[in-house]
Amino acid sequence: MTNKQQTDELPQVHYFDYKDVDTLKRFLNPHGRITGRKHTKLSAGDQRKLATAVKNARFMGFLPYTIT
Amino acid sequence: MAEKHEDKEGVQHYELGYHLVPSLGEDDLALRVEELQKKIASLGGSIVSEGAPQSFSLTYTMRKMRAGKWEKYDTSFFGWTRFTLAHDKVDELKEDLEHNEQLVRYLLLKLDKTALTPPKVRKPRPIKLEEVETEAKELEHKRDEEAKGEVSEEELDKQIEELIK
Numbered sequence: 001m002t003n004k005q006q007t008d009e010l011p012q013v014h015y016f017d018y019k020d021v022d023t024l025k026r027f028l029n030p031h032g033r034i035t036g037r038k039h040t041k042l043s044a045g046d047q048r049k050l051a052t053a054v055k056n057a058r059f060m061g062f063l064p065y066t067i068t
Numbered sequence: 069m070a071e072k073h074e075d076k077e078g079v080q081h082y083e084l085g086y087h088l089v090p091s092l093g094e095d096d097l098a099l100r101v102e103e104l105q106k107k108i109a110s111l112g113g114s115i116v117s118e119g120a121p122q123s124f125s126l127t128y129t130m131r132k133m134r135a136g137k138w139e140k141y142d143t144s145f146f147g148w149t150r151f152t153l154a155h156d157k158v159d160e161l162k163e164d165l166e167h168n169e170q171l172v173r174y175l176l177l178k179l180d181k182t183a184l185t186p187p188k189v190r191k192p193r194p195i196k197l198e199e200v201e202t203e204a205k206e207l208e209h210k211r212d213e214e215a216k217g218e219v220s221e222e223e224l225d226k227q228i229e230e231l232i233k
Contacts, residue, residue: 060087062127
């Protein structure tokens, strides 16, 4: 079954750069958490690269750790 | 694990992102960046590309211990530089960065192959001759049908009469 709510297609990313906040934000949910593979449709390796980039972006103050 | 992009002589590509303290003036900024570049050069590295430090508002307040006191930062000057360096010299660079009083925070990344290569652009699919021929045939078929579709009124009347009989 397909999820009809997921109408917006996520961009195809060659390299997840921690400085590219706009791209990274598209892979986060409204609470600032990294969305799962079911939503991102990334390979396991790319999902890990996304997670690392988001964590680096948080460390460097580009993204918040939590959004309340 | 990220793929290593290492040359034969043990030279690796790195990216250094850094937050400089917001109290620096324009002249000081240029001086601090030059110092960093000189440090990399002195270790035998060469700079590939860089982004000049720009004022940046942090998404959360950062703290750094200076002289026994926590100092808080809401803004900073963020800059980055990509360079090549022998992997055995990285520890020396890290130690220098740790003791740099002008830095709020820094991030040193080892760049993998995907970061260094431009994204592949897909070539448009070449159109096969067979497809062109089938399309042409379909068009011809459609035209024939359209041509057949035009029937005069007299013929229509005859056909209707035959059906009634």
